[in-house]
Amino acid sequence: MMSRFALLFRRSLSGYDCDRVGLQVRKVRCTSQTRHLSQQRAGEECCGTDDSSPATRKDSVATRGVNLSHPTFVVWGANTGVGKTLLSAGLLGSILSSRKARSRDVMYLKPVQTGYPADSDARFVTREVSNILRSSPHGIQNKVYICNHTLKASPAVHWAVKSKEETGMKDLGSYEELILEGSQRPNFYMNGHDNLEADSQGRSTESFSSALASLPSQLTCKTMLSWFDPVSPHYAAQTERTLVDDSYVIHSIQSALESHNIGYINDGSGCEAGEESRAEKWVLIETAGGVASPGPSGTLQCDLYRPLRLPAVLMGDGHLGGISSTISAYESLHSRGYDVGAVVLSDYGLDNEKPLLKYLQGRVPVFVLPPVPDISKGLSDWFDESQVCFSQIRYALEESHLRRIQRLHEMPRKAEQILWWPFTQHTMVPTGEITLIDSRCGENFSVFKSTDGDRLESQFDACASWWTQGPDMHLQPELAREAAYAAGRYGHVMFPENVHEPALRCAELLLEGVGQGWARRVFFSDTGSAAIEIALKMAFRKFVKDHASFFSADTSWKSVESQPSLKVLALSGSYHGDTLGAMEAQAPNPYTGFLQQPWYSGRGLFLDSPKVYMQMGQWQLDIPDSLLKDNAVKVKHADTVFDSRDDVFSATRDQTNLAETYRAYVDNQLSVHKAKEVKNVIAALIIEPVIHGAGGMEMVDPLFQRVLVSVCRNRNVPVIFDEIFAGCWRFGVQSTSELLNCYPDIACYAKLLTGGTVPLAVTLATEDVFESFKGLSKLDALLHGHSYTAHAMGCATAVAALQYFKDPSKNTNLLPSGRLLELWEPELVAAISCHPSVKRVTTIGTLFACELQDKDSGYASTSTKGLIQSLRANGIFARPLGNVVYFLCGPLTAPASCKILLQVLESHLSREMEQIKN
């Protein structure tokens, strides 16, 4: 059991014991090459930033990802002082001393260290792992390089270590290295007990083993950021006057992981590119304090590290009270979407593992280490005793890593076999082009890619998850918490004749918000389409009550034949949902064909409408010929071009000839319809205010919609605003009533209503509409309702989201006017609209849309394919609507993120143009 050791200190720090018995201190070459390397490594994690938070990091369009080719786990603690660092050291020791004499390249990261240099978990790990390896019963089978870097440090640390004055977080450049030289121990390979891989005949292949054994292993320990004061990081950062942005911490870790992934083992003789690829990699990242201890900026660590969503090992607490703190810590991790690979705790004779096992049964394995002795008396006996347990933990973590990878690989194939996607021609989805979404954090998806090694890549969700999404990474955990609270408090409770807090509060907020000025009643349902059908039923009843003379007094179902047929007034190109009733209220379109919806008949008078868009940098109006042909009044050119989008919405336009033209057109259409279709009555107006969403993100002239509402109001026809897409800040305002400058009688909301968590829909109505359902019989009531009506989780998340979006202390996009600031940089938008391949551009609120020139325009178009692929390759997840490419962000998205989206689009268009030219 003889081993030779070599030890080198580049810079020795206080507290590191370099006079160990049995160690031979040896000077190794300190070439400029290796020095350069270490400096480079130390530098690369921190480059691009000075001491404080770089403002450019505020954007959330992130493209860096996480490598999945080897196990990477984050060590969390149920509390401070429960033994996270012991767990790290034991685990790393177990990995490096495994009897499989492989070359290993292992990294230990301590992103945040306080109490430095007196305390250094990385130094502790460096020392203890070397002790473990020395005392390993198998001996050291191959040379092991152990190095310990300390990167950025606070001024107080610089002063303590170098007596040097600094401001902000500066490179400390501390580096220490230790080389353990292994023995070949041929006896070991000769006896029958080795676990080495044998060849297919089961013979142990000595030459192979020797070759492996001759390759070095490496442990790289890195402390990313250190402070002097032995307190919570946020407190140290504050007292030592050093601000560190969260995204800086995340990007530093990502850089370190990347450099570890492409790095080679620094064996002092330079790069051996052919061999390092065979080194098995493993990474442990150790947090500071407990799971919800604040990081340097004050953000709780469980929130701070969330963008990486690395799997966790939780060091629990074996003391009295430790069951509770371990379970609560687990719940804080779990509710943020972390996967916990193992829970470990030291045994203090209380059997704490039993309740934990019961609680975690079937979900997470629990491991018990022997009680930790007085650390000052040395830990080698304890590590010896714990060796089997550490092997088991390592095995469990590696297993869970492998299971995860295996599942990630099989998922796209299984999805292809058993899922049936909406709006998707399955024959047109090539294998390998299915997007596997591992998680989302704020506005970003984390997407699995296996083309170039297994990775998770971050993609900005530019579909706002199909028009529902609102949270950034601060709101997401808040919504998760509120959802859990509602589930814990209510689950679901039935609604008719009942009341519960989330439903009532949600109704109150809606009436104070989107319904302010007109709505008095809130009817809940589950999905936008149902909300529309409910709205139609409300409008029709109101119409029938208001125009009783049109109808037969017998309103039972048997009398249907004798009644006039009720129709809606609607605009061609508007879309109100997929269920039959909602479809009947829209003009014929690809979704309503016989093969799609054989029961569709189109129960409406559908008018063409004037559209507004930007072309060649100019906002302009496009009036369909049908609208002009019967009109004597001439439209002035000045009324069809606008200096800005605000001018489009200006109330002064009501005084123009154009308004008169619109009014005459609508009146005329209604009169013609009335004369022609004597058995049909127009009983409701339904519009998508401002933007026709599914119809291609087209902006309808708000003046035209205002005129429509006014004409219908004069005729006592109820007005429905379908704000399912538009409402709750989608267009930069709570409700498009603010943009159109008029109110509906009935309006529908869904999608963003819950901030983008669960389906919930509401139909708001005036008291007059509500009154028309009062009567003496239950059969007069609105007999429509879904089982999950006003479900608590939907209402609770809606309450949280509605309040958050509206709170200027939380939503930094909110202007004092109560609207969102302009998210899309006007110069970039104008530049894109000037591009030859762009037909038109529309922006409003969180929406940017751009129609490409295309011979086969429309929903079936595939012309955007190249652009979409290019966007995805650049970290932007977009999905086109035919030949329209759009970006949707959330009400909280930073303008800087929106800028990046536009820049990527602009640069693709320019590149494409270059290619066409050449």
Next chain:
Amino acid sequence: MMSRFALLFRRSLSGYDCDRVGLQVRKVRCTSQTRHLSQQRAGEECCGTDDSSPATRKDSVATRGVNLSHPTFVVWGANTGVGKTLLSAGLLGSILSSRKARSRDVMYLKPVQTGYPADSDARFVTREVSNILRSSPHGIQNKVYICNHTLKASPAVHWAVKSKEETGMKDLGSYEELILEGSQRPNFYMNGHDNLEADSQGRSTESFSSALASLPSQLTCKTMLSWFDPVSPHYAAQTERTLVDDSYVIHSIQSALESHNIGYINDGSGCEAGEESRAEKWVLIETAGGVASPGPSGTLQCDLYRPLRLPAVLMGDGHLGGISSTISAYESLHSRGYDVGAVVLSDYGLDNEKPLLKYLQGRVPVFVLPPVPDISKGLSDWFDESQVCFSQIRYALEESHLRRIQRLHEMPRKAEQILWWPFTQHTMVPTGEITLIDSRCGENFSVFKSTDGDRLESQFDACASWWTQGPDMHLQPELAREAAYAAGRYGHVMFPENVHEPALRCAELLLEGVGQGWARRVFFSDTGSAAIEIALKMAFRKFVKDHASFFSADTSWKSVESQPSLKVLALSGSYHGDTLGAMEAQAPNPYTGFLQQPWYSGRGLFLDSPKVYMQMGQWQLDIPDSLLKDNAVKVKHADTVFDSRDDVFSATRDQTNLAETYRAYVDNQLSVHKAKEVKNVIAALIIEPVIHGAGGMEMVDPLFQRVLVSVCRNRNVPVIFDEIFAGCWRFGVQSTSELLNCYPDIACYAKLLTGGTVPLAVTLATEDVFESFKGLSKLDALLHGHSYTAHAMGCATAVAALQYFKDPSKNTNLLPSGRLLELWEPELVAAISCHPSVKRVTTIGTLFACELQDKDSGYASTSTKGLIQSLRANGIFARPLGNVVYFLCGPLTAPASCKILLQVLESHLSREMEQIKN
């Protein structure tokens, strides 16, 4: 500052210091009356049980509630040893020493104490509160009785205290009492600094003050259950071989609260009934250890106390690491639906309150106490120093209590003003009859009542929250956890061409479960009604592909006129949802009238169907005349009566004449339709298998439905099972395919799918159905989809629920056959069916339904009103379907609970009959 004190020990326990300086020990009357009283009190909390868990407590039909007339808070700790008891003592001291010299009746409960008698938090509170009162700067303004009871104790405690051998938890009967006699301190009332209430002219009314001050106050401390070993309660209970059921703990607390509520202050001179009502009441309940520390049975305390959902005060941790443990503990409470009224922590110079304030901003106030000194040196200085802080905490808690009560009182009124309930005639909901649901725990609602003082009452949710609900109190927190995990990991991510774990896993489980044997594809949507419309679109497309010759080759929407009209084959009385498409597939009924759904035309051939029910204790068949009249084959009487419900579902019935009769009838109907309606084709069969739900909980003869399926299959007409109500264990089986013994081509699931948390719906289909949407164009795809398609929270809760219901280790209702055991006791069911006012009874799986005799039967009937009120008064929340009263429980509900439901119903019916007779 002179006060007189009186002290009495009934039984003095070790550790209680009775030789305080300045105390005058005085013997007070120890009448048999007071002794009796204390015994009675000690006894009444524990009566009705012996030492172990009473089996009858397994049912969850609970009627006891929680009194809200005064503040009642539970003291939780972020960990053990953070100072919960100090907080309790300080708070109680503050309440009793308030300068408002009111009579107060305050209770301190310690439900679970370990380490007894050496440790007794109640004793500590008794002693420290008396110290606080003595040293109060205002002096003691009225006589204060302080007493300390210890009720049940383990054998080890009995041995330690009384050297007596016992088995199980037995009454210890320990009682100590202390009387503090107040001084009037007239000077105090004379100077200008008092805070006493003044009369309307602002004059301090001395006589009023004196009158109040002359009334005694009381502090009652109670330890409910005590163990000897100073370890976690579950561990002590185990080693001391004493099992205590969770429901026993809850019922003990409820009893103590009730007795406190009706109790009077024991001033030694007997009851003074007129005065005790003026005593202000306050209750603190102190938990053991941390929030998730196990209780005696091993259930985590945060789960154990959940049925009461009392508001919380969380004692946080001011030490290093305390931010994390406080936040995690808060999250464990919050995610179980507790409201936290205040977070308190001791200050150890780390400013832990700052991150807590940031985290809890706008939600919970945070209070900081001075650092706790060495307790052995006495706490009087510390309590002095903390006095202001305790007043603030008390004030905050009282405020939060008042806000809660105020909100509870205003909610029904606001609900009436702004909500619009589904299926509800608002004019028929009298003020005061709105049910305010404060929370649910497992199968029980907690309902606010203010008729006889403010109370929360427990009501069994016999509507299974309108047919969606499945969890018991163990599954509910698990579903909340999974919902939070999914929200934290995904929020929502868009679905087309994408895959994520919860959606894929949910699809896999559905195909292995309800879809086993036939389904291959899963299409997600949000609500049952949409799932039905999707199913119809699928079926029609399949039919069109299979019968291409019937149709024009041009299938664009412009060609609709030239196509035959597609119709469904369906049964009268079946109901498939509220959106137009789903409604079109059902026969005319009250929901489809012109006033309700003006666009309804009824696109189907609707057949009458034979029904099965129990009448006079006998299962029998009711065949409509329309079905018999054209048939030559005679139906035998033996084929229309059954020995048991199982016989109804027997496959042997396929061989009877009846099967032949059914087949001939269906075939004939289809042929007649074909001949008559040449422009219409029957393109799908849609049925609600086994039970017509909304149609009145009628059981359709399964043989008839099997024949229908077989006839349609022969004609190549796709078959849809609407299992939205029926699926996922509602009828005791995963899928009714098991009951009908045949498979559909398409089936819909929703409601119980997520265990009753959030809306989620799926349409399952065979691969053949899926294939019929393949093509070269996107326009061939199924162009239907909702934004929240396959939303992560819905899928994740569905995965958890589906696995839980199917797991025999968790679902004790599951038989080895894979079906649920019989939940409704057959004898009781038979008895109810024999009742003269009962027309018919139906039971299957979790459903019991009973149609009452009624002249005006149908949906508009109000005949059940009295019965419903009687059920609600008996703790059962039911809502009728016209003249049908039904009970729905969950797949996990204990048969004992179902028995209580039936017993309450039976006894109401009998009582009613008695009244009619008299």
